[in-house]
Each structure stands twice: as C-alpha cells, then as structure tokens.
Amino acid sequence: MRLMLVVGARPQIIKSAPIIRETKKHKEIELQLVHTGQHYDFEMSKVFFNEMGLPDPLVNLSVGSGTHAWQTGNMMVKLEETMLSHKPEIVMVPGDTNSTIAGALTAAKLQLPVAHVESGARSYDMRMPEEVNRRLTDHCASLLFAPTRNCAENLTAEGLPRNCIRVSGDTMYDALLQHIPAASKTNIVKKLELESEEYAVLTLHRPENVDNPSNLKKIAKAVIALGQLTIVFPTHPRTKQRLDAASLLTKLEATSHIKLVDPLGYHEMLQLTKHARMVLTDSGGLQKEAFWLHTPCITLRETTEWSETVEMHANILTGSNPFKIKKAALEIMQNPQIRSKLSKLRNPFGDGRASQRIIAEVLRRRT
Numbered sequence: 001m002r003l004m005l006v007v008g009a010r011p012q013i014i015k016s017a018p019i020i021r022e023t024k025k026h027k028e029i030e031l032q033l034v035h036t037g038q039h040y041d042f043e044m045s046k047v048f049f050n051e052m053g054l055p056d057p058l059v060n061l062s063v064g065s066g067t068h069a070w071q072t073g074n075m076m077v078k079l080e081e082t083m084l085s086h087k088p089e090i091v092m093v094p095g096d097t098n099s100t101i102a103g104a105l106t107a108a109k110l111q112l113p114v115a116h117v118e119s120g121a122r123s124y125d126m127r128m129p130e131e132v133n134r135r136l137t138d139h140c141a142s143l144l145f146a147p148t149r150n151c152a153e154n155l156t157a158e159g160l161p162r163n164c165i166r167v168s169g170d171t172m173y174d175a176l177l178q179h180i181p182a183a184s185k186t187n188i189v190k191k192l193e194l195e196s197e198e199y200a201v202l203t204l205h206r207p208e209n210v211d212n213p214s215n216l217k218k219i220a221k222a223v224i225a226l227g228q229l230t231i232v233f234p235t236h237p238r239t240k241q242r243l244d245a246a247s248l249l250t251k252l253e254a255t256s257h258i259k260l261v262d263p264l265g266y267h268e269m270l271q272l273t274k275h276a277r278m279v280l281t282d283s284g285g286l287q288k289e290a291f292w293l294h295t296p297c298i299t300l301r302e303t304t305e306w307s308e309t310v311e312m313h314a315n316i317l318t319g320s321n322p323f324k325i326k327k328a329a330l331e332i333m334q335n336p337q338i339r340s341k342l343s344k345l346r347n348p349f350g351d352g353r354a355s356q357r358i359i360a361e362v363l364r365r366r367t
C-alpha cells in the first residue's frame with residue numbers, strides 16, 4: 001500500500017514520528033514521506049528528524065515562507081505533481097497547518113482518500129488560520145482520527161459521517177511516551193543554569209499575539225513583571241522578528257529574569273517542560289505536553305482547541321491580559337499541591353497506542 005504522509009511544520013514532524021515508526025512494522029506499506037518545506041531552519045525541522053530517527057523525506061518541496069495563499073497555493077501545485085508521479089493510494093495529513101490543508105485539498109481534488117490525524121480539534125475561532133485549516137481538512141477527509149472523544153463529538157456535530165470517525169488517541173502522546181527516556185538524558189536544565197520547578201517556560205508564535213503589536217506588548221509587560229520566576233523563552237524565528245520590529249527584543253534581553261534562547265529540539269523541550277514550575281504558551285501542542293508532564297499551563301489565548309485541559313483545571317486561559325496572566329501565575333506559585341493534583345487527572349488523549357490504531361484502520365479500510 002502506497003501511503004503518502006505530508007508534513008511541513010515542526011509539530012507535524014512530532015505528530016508523524018510514531019506513525020512512521022508504526023509503518024515500519026508493516027511490510028505491505030510503502031511510506032511516501034513528503035516535506036512541503038514550510039519549515040526549513042535546522043532548529044524548526046531537521047533537528048526533529050535527527051532526534052526522532054526519521055528517514056529523509058522522499059521529496060522536499062522547499063516551498064518556504066510566504067503569505068497564506070502564496071504558501072498554500074505553491075504547496076498545492078507541487079503536491080499535485082508529487083501525487084501524480086508517486087500515485088499514493090491514500091494521503092495522510094496530521095495537524096492543522098497550511099501543509100495540512102494543502103495536502104488534504106490537493107488529494108481530494110485528485111479523488112484520493114484523505115486520512116486526517118488529530119481530527120475534530122476545534123477552538124471555534126475562525127480568526128485562527130489553524131481553525132480554518134482543520135475544519136476544511138476534516139471535510140475533505142474520509143478517515144477522521146480523533147485524538148479524544150470530545151473531538152469526535154465535534155465532528156458528528158458538523159454532520160460528518162460516524163463511520164468515517166475513529167477515536168484513536170493522540171499521536172503526540174505516543175511520541176512523548178516514546179521519547180521521555182531520551183529527553184531525561186539531556187542536561188538542558190543544568191545547561192541553562194536553572195533549578196527544577198523554579199522557572200517557567202514561555203513560547204509564543206500565534207499570529208493573534210505576535211502579529212498584533214498591542215497584544216505582544218501586553219504579554220511582554222506581563223512577563224517582565226513576573227520577576228519572582230526565571231522565564232526561559234525559546235524564541236520562534238517569526239516571534240523574534242516581530243519582537244524586534246516592536247522594539248521589545250532588546251527590552252526582554254535586558255530583563256535579568258528572562259532568558260531568550262534559540263528554538264529547542266524535542267528532547268530538550270520535553271525535559272524543560274517536565275521540570276518547569278509552569279508553562280506560558282500560545283502553542284496547541286505544548287498545552288498538551290504540559291498536561292501529560294503534570295506541569296501547570298497558562299494559555300496566552302482567548303480560546304483553546306484542548307478544552308478538556310481547561311475543564312480539568314490543568315490549563316488557564318488568559319489571552320494577552322497582563323492582569324489575568326499575573327493572577328494565574330500567582331495562583332500556580334501559591335499552590336504547592338498542584339503538580340500532585342495534575343498527576344492524578346484522567347488522560348483523555350488515549351493510551352500511547354494511537355499510531356497502532358491509525359495504521360491498523362488504514363490497512364483494514366483497504367481490504
């Protein structure tokens with residue numbers, strides 16, 4: 001079976017790694033790994049291939065950065081040529097990036113079956129490019145792998161046929177379980193001169209925060225005011241550019257409790273998250289990783305697609321409001337029991353075998 005897997009952005013490589021590993025157990029599968037080139041810096045792409053022991057992609061379309069339409073359109077043109085020449089029997093797309101929608105839409109137009117991994121996640125905020133991408137991808141797909149029951153319910157509420165939906169669990173959780181032993185061998189906490197549970201991890205890259213100078217200023221103000229904690233800030237290339245343009249980069253660099261570092265690899269990021277007092281982020285994936293590692297999370301957004309984590313009080317939504325950010329951080333710092341409470345929560349994201357279920361179902365559908 002020729003299975004084409006389309007990746008392009010950092011989180012998709014993580015979501016795909018356990019699936020790629022699973023395909024290797026099935027001789028009947030010919031994996032066609034396609035990288036759109038959406039992410040191209042070593043720290044945004046290749047480092048994950050290296051750490052996760054992934055094969056080089058069959059093709060790299062080297063599309064690179066651009067406006068949404070330019071990027072998605074160019075990916076589609078190149079993906080169409082790739083699909084026509086490699087003739088996949090099914091096209092699998094993980095996540096919600098521009099590479100996801102480009103893969104799904106191109107395959108659907110060629111009448112190839114589409115499998116969506118991480119299907120049914122919804123923030124119900126159509127201003128987010130990811131919400132547009134995941135909704136449209138779900139409606140192009142005939143195999144919808146929902147990471148949680150909640151995600152599956154979102155799909156049925158949109159009228160998608162039940163026989164296309166499978167609650168598989170979350171492949172990011174599979175990846176985390178597979179890589180935690182390697183993560184614990186990194187010495188990132190020591191390397192950054194940090195003490196376990198005495199620092200926070202900050203990540204930012206969502207357009208609603210970084211492309212909006214007013215929100216970016218509010219978040220910067222909030223973290224500058226959080227002097228009680230060292231804040232480690234692995235900075236996405238886009239965020240670095242925007243901070244510089246808003247004259248905030250030098251301000252943050254000059255703040256003694258804030259450590260700006262280059263984007264980190266998967267293992268170092270897991271280890272840093274595991275030992276943090278809290279995570280402040282606008283990333284979707286990091287909200288889940290914090291949950292699995294029992295680290296309290298403050299989400300710098302108004303909405304989240306992982307509402308389960310908020311309902312279980314493991315995640316607090318603050319948007320970019322400095323008062324809410326401060327209140328949430330103090331609440332976490334004043335609660336010494338919080339980590340132990342989080343460790344007792346039910347995990348709605350499966351049992352670490354999502355990839356097995358996904359590949360088994362893909363093979364079953366073929367016969």
Ligand code: UD1
Pocket residue numbers: 009010011038039040041044065066096097098099129130205236237238241284
């Ligand atoms: C993309 C995804 C987002 C995901 C994120 C993970 C979309 C719409 N967004 O956002 O869902 O959470 O990846 O990081 O697909 N850049 C570099 N080097 C790189 C990649 C990007 O310098 O390797 C810079 C470029 O200036 C680029 C900007 O970052 O214009 C934004 O990159 P882009 O791929 O458009 O979106 P992300 O913000 O990374």
